[in-house]
Amino acid sequence: MNKNLMDSKTVQLSEILFNGKTYKVPPFQRNYSWRKENWEDLWEDVLNIEKTKLPHYMGAVIFKITENDDELHIIDGQQRLATIIILAVACIKFLEKIVEMEIEPEKNKERIDIFSKKFIGEKDATSLFYRSKLMLNKNDDSFFQEYILKRRAPINLRKLKESQRLLWEAFKYFYEKIEEKFKNDNGENVSKFLEKTIAKKLVFIQITVEDDLSAYTVFETLNARGIELAPTDLLKNYIFSLVAPSDIKHIEDKWYRIIDIVGFKKFPTFLRYFLNSYRELVRKDKLFKVLKGEIKNNSDAMHLLDRLEEHAMLYEALNNPYDEFWNDFQDKDKIAKHLEALKIFGVTQHIPLVMATYREKRELIERLLRIILVISFRYNIVGKLNPNDLEKVYNRAAIKMSKKEISNLESIFRELKPIYVSDDNFTSNFRYLVINTRRNKKLSKYILVNFENYLSNTGYSYDDGEITIEHILPENPSTEWFDNFSSDEVENYIYRVGNLTLLESSKNREAQNKPFYEKKKIYKTSKFKLTNMINYDDWNKETIAKRQIFLADLAKKIWRIDINS
16 A cells, blocks of 8 residues: 555554544444453453563554544544543542542542543643543543543433443443452552553554545455444445535434444344345455445435335344334235244345345235245255355345346246255155254244144144143153163154144143153144144154154145245
8 A cells, every 4th residue: 555545553552642632433433332241351451461561462543634633533443442541541530539548649649630631631722621532423422521531420321322331331340340450559550550551552553544535445455343343334434425514414314224223233234135135146245345336426325325224124124023114015914924934944045035026026025925935944944955055046036136037926936946945855854854842942833833724724823822842752751662762762753843743731731751642642632633633553763754754745735835826
């Protein structure tokens, strides 16, 4: 990189904070978000410095020059800098405490004054106004200045925003650590800790850039915080650099609405699904690069945010089957059932296709979800096949839907045919299906309830607490069961689907681990046809296999795609 793009150097924390400059987080940067695990890591790093006497590298911080020579904007590094200043403020609070205890009060008052100027800020010689070293974004700064820097407890903790609560909890965390570490100190050791360890041994690569484009280029290249967080910040900062000043407030409101809907941590995943709904597969680490190629000006940025906001509501609704988003759909109850099943299956590769269909042919959503459900059950749950192939096929279909090359269920299904497991392969796989009911209770119950509803033409819900899973060969078999099963065979057959059925909760308690001939009498009294039709003379490996063949044939009829239905 040339000199015009950036200036970089390795610096101690003191060179950042004690140089007379102030650091400001732009208003559109995200809120404070570090949590206890982050504070613990920092504290352990600091303690390790004391043990090894070696500096600790804190990563890169990126600052952008502003028109004000004394002010820099923080492009990357606000979480680290804010937390380190909170740690310093906790040390100052500890010095105030020992002053109150009359422990070398004059010396410690002087230390408080020195450290306040170095870590918190000081009065401007011209204006005589107090100038803070660090200013956070508009959501956090007033709280940071009034409560953290002034060491004042908030009046009502319950009314704090999450980021403000995290700021206060960080202060409490470090104050407790400082109190414990320096409980017998007269102020000298805690001062040495601040001046020699924190200020001198925390080392950064400081990168200073002259404009927004340079900042985003450097940020993208370094990717200091990792793939998971970078695309969100990169996109946000880049969009705001393109937007006209008159549109900033509107764009800011829209951006935070999207983040509130999707959630900050899930935004990169959502963004990837959105892109994959109309273009070839994009990896997470390429999200920003792809979008930067698509967004060139203010109009592009506005259009993108409009689309993202609409798709954010759909994305959230796909994760919440009973979201009010579905109220406008005539078949919302069926949609909810399909989405519930897909949640149980834990599949998400289909989302780009659903997004594309929502844009182009939303009247097909319910029947498309039914197709996806069946494919997922055959492919993922029973077949246990490679999910990467799913993503490719769904992506191709989404692109064709976006280009209006497919427009009905028949053409969609043709595109998805490569991942629709054939009846022969499906029944063959189902005959050996094992589902551990301890780990996958909902999935087991979903399958069994679907069998029951098909056999008895009923509409039982797998969320019904009175419907329980019965293991015909019990999980804790009595001695009689070992006449037909060895110990190893018990382990192998307990969770075979052929060994599972449904029972009312009271009858399940009655059956427990009784021998089969006693259980069979209870089964005959059950309201579930799936259960009272169990009519074998004995229960062994052969009968389990035989029943599972019967259930496999049943499954083929239930989980099948009929475009005309």
